[in-house]
Amino acid sequence: DEPEATVAGNRDVAGLVWDEWRRRPVAGCTITAKWDGTVLTTTSDAFGRFRLAGMGDGVWELTADCPGFVRGNLTLNIPHDGRLAAMRLDIVAVPLKIRRLYQAAMEAVRGDDPWGRLSPREVESEVRQKLSLNLELPENASLVEVLSDITEAVEESYFSGRQYDETFWRETRELVISWREREVTT
Numbered sequence: 001d002e003p004e005a006t007v008a009g010n011r012d013v014a015g016l017v018w019d020e021w022r023r024r025p026v027a028g029c030t031i032t033a034k035w036d037g038t039v040l041t042t043t044s045d046a047f048g049r050f051r052l053a054g055m056g057d058g059v060w061e062l063t064a065d066c067p068g069f070v071r072g073n074l075t076l077n078i079p080h081d082g083r084l085a086a087m088r089l090d091i092v093a094v095p096l097k098i099r100r101l102y103q104a105a106m107e108a109v110r111g112d113d114p115w116g117r118l119s120p121r122e123v124e125s126e127v128r129q130k131l132s133l134n135l136e137l138p139e140n141a142s143l144v145e146v147l148s149d150i151t152e153a154v155e156e157s158y159f160s161g162r163q164y165d166e167t168f169w170r171e172t173r174e175l176v177i178s179w180r181e182r183e184v185t186t
Contacts, residue, residue, distance in 0.1 A: 010079040014051035015087035017044045017064055017072075021096040025049070029066035035059065050172070064089055068163040072095050094164040095157040098172050100159070102154045105176050124151040136144075146179040 013033065020113040033040045034057045044050045044066075047176025052058045052062075055078045064072035072091040076084060099115065106123055107113045109130060114123045123148055131143075158163050 003030060009056075010082055010085065011055050012051060012053045013055060013060075013062065013076060013078075013080075013084045013087070015049070015089055016086070017048045017050060017066065018088050018090050019069070020090045026066050026069070026091060029064050029069075031062065031089075032060045033060045035061070035078075062089075064091055066091055067165065069093050070166050070169050094166065095180045097169050098154055101173060101176050102150065105150070105180060106160050108180070110150045116150045120151045120154045124148065143179065146175055148178060150175050 010117055011097055015119045017031070018024070019026050019028045022106070025044075027044055029044040029048075029050070031042050031044065031050045031052065033055065035056065038056060040052045040055065042050050042052055044064075060076045061080055062074040062076055064074075064084050066072075069091045070093075072089055074089065078084075102120070103113050103115050106115075106127065109127050110123075114126075118126070126146065127147060150172065153175065156162075157168060157172070
């Protein structure tokens with residue numbers, strides 16, 4: 001059961017921080033709202049609820065920083081019509097972001113999404129074969145290395161059970177961008 005969100009007035013923002021992947025509230029997130037030099041901060045409680053009160057009129061930038069998740073960003077207009085008095089703020093876990101990125105990259109090469117049917121190592125092997133990536137050819141070495149690094153990042157983040165911060169997601173994203181650029185040019 002989802003706990004009730006904190007309810008607020010039209011100059012307040014309140015709600016529930018929600019893990020999109022595991023479909024549950026997230027406690028301990030730092031919620032920050034900024035506008036015109038004003039900064040308001042709060043932390044989501046044990047049930048994922050938060051409240052920011054007394055916000056001035058204007059366009060506010062709201063961020064949700066939660067360990068293990070990619071930062072959530074939202075632009076809000078205050079005063080509001082009541083929709084922001086009990087909102088749900090969805091955030092995405094780092095492993096899910098990496099998995100989605102990996103799925104899209106592999107689907108572009110393979111023509112289908114192999115997630116759930118093949119292990120990341122099996123996908124890597126198939127992609128090497130499909131692209132005729134011979135390890136002995138110097139021009140393939142960096143592409144193979146990057147593909148291997150991507151596979152390792154997917155396995156590490158998704159299957160280890162450890163918590164990763166947004167930096168790990170950004171580094172993996174850069175690997176995929178590098179791989180896609182190199183894959184296109186070969």
